[in-house]
Amino acid sequence: MGMQHNQFLKISLLVISLVTLAACSSTSETEEVIEDNQGSSSSGSSASTTSAVSSGGQLTQEEIRAQNALRQTVFYFDFDVAEFKPADRDTLAYHARDLAANPGNRLRLEGHADERGTREYNLALGERRANGIMNYFIVNGASRSQIEVVSYGEERPSQSGQTEQAYTRNRRVEVVAR
């Protein structure tokens, strides 16, 4: 490999570390950008980032994918549906494996629903959505004791209003580090 290639790698590494550290230090939910689903990372992910950095000085494609997956902490659901979207399956698997690799990590799954339908049913629906993700985590290696499930039903919307956009934003499960 040439000098240039090594330098390029070091610079990329630096950039990635800085970006990751910046993401790690953000804790406010209001900084969340919906399109990219950025959110606060768990301490687990910074631990795994550190280990990735220290193990030989370069990140594999897989590790990059894992980091990106761990940055997604909000998962959206279709109307009338409690199962998570198939497109989220891989991302959720990364979360599960990260939990499995870091038995000291804990997180909370917060389930939500949009405002249509009754409030009590939405409370139960939010829990069903969060439980679905929890079960998937467990099947993929996480331990039950690492995960807490809470539902807020329609009581804590991400966005108010009677538009389809607001409804879409509210049907969600949030992964929150503990």
Added chain:
Amino acid sequence: MNTRVYVCVCLFSILSLSARAELSIQITQGIDNPIPIAVVPFAWDGEGVLIENVAGIVINDLEQVGEFRSLSRSNMLSMPNEEREVFYRDWRILAQDYLLVGKINRASGSQLVQVQYEFFDINREMKLAGEILTGSVAQLRDIGHEIANVIFEQVTGVPGAFTSQILYIVSEHVQGDDYNFRLEKADYDGARAQVLLESSQPIMSPSWSPNGEDAAYVSFETDLPRIYIQNIATGQRRQITNYPNINSSPVWSPDATKLAMVLSKDGSPDIYVQDLNSNQLMRVTDHPSIDTEPSWSSDGRSIVFMSDRTGQPQIYQIELGASSYNVERLTYDCFQCMKAKFLPDGVNLVHVRREARQSPNYQIAILNIETLRVITLTNTSLDESPSVAPNGSMIMYATKFDGRGVLDAVSIDGRVKFRLPSSQGDVREPAWSPFLN
């Protein structure tokens, strides 16, 4: 069908300092042939102006439930205050069916006032009711409502519910992700609102105890949904549940000894009943689906609830003490039926109804479980939380109007409507009180 829309009637009331939300009442729909009643302004023998217009309160009560239309004062030919001043011809000429007159005196040597009222049937030329009610000036509003109760029962045969009250939740956006939530109590018409609980976390599912002294509700103040009971007069509160996961939907049994609730501690939301004296917990449903929204039959022997065990929410009934398999399904024709309660007649079931998968519209409807006939009471699309007046004549529910959460009320035949919008924030989850003493 022609409808008459009445002009907004705003009632300002004496609010305690802690009150913040003001609910004003608007009649949004009336019937075609209301009963004509003349209410003559009551005489007042004291100095100054009384803070409450007792006759006005009676008029508002009777017109709000839409069955009555009162005669405008400017059309009156005479203004009697007691029976010997009444000439029936004066009122027959104006096509009035009923007449209410009265006078208010200060009770001698006291701060109290005496309200004397007399109520007449014009066509039969006879007095139907009359009495003297004594109270403080602050109770004039209650006295007005009591008089309206008497008139309503004399004319319709149904006891009036004008002295009843409502619990409801107010939610106000502060900024960003911060909201202010309040549990409030008010007269049925929105007057005299009082804050019972204020929190930065959500409050849900208010429920009255049968004697009207306590309120049960769900609060997220510990960040988790837990059930609390609070004495309305003293504000004293206690936490009733601390089970894992969902603790919600508290509903008092008719004999006040038990609280039905929803707990998901055993894997999925199920109906439980907790004895309030022994704290013993009895499991009522046992199914991996969502079982929620319990309500009691009036004899306290069975519970009506919603379950999505067949795929979508439907209404079921189960006898307490029976096997958890022994559920009877009550609804079949809807895509989703939820939040069901029996009217006092034990035959009509008010509920939230979504007719078809394609239409995400939620409306209030009544199912007669004997004839299986369904009447849809509303034509809005985000209706929820129906609550029945203690005399079974009206349903109050939460809906959206102009993007804001408001309370609407509709008569059980769907013909009459009034609205209670709040001056601030969103109002929801009304709970209509039982008859109060």
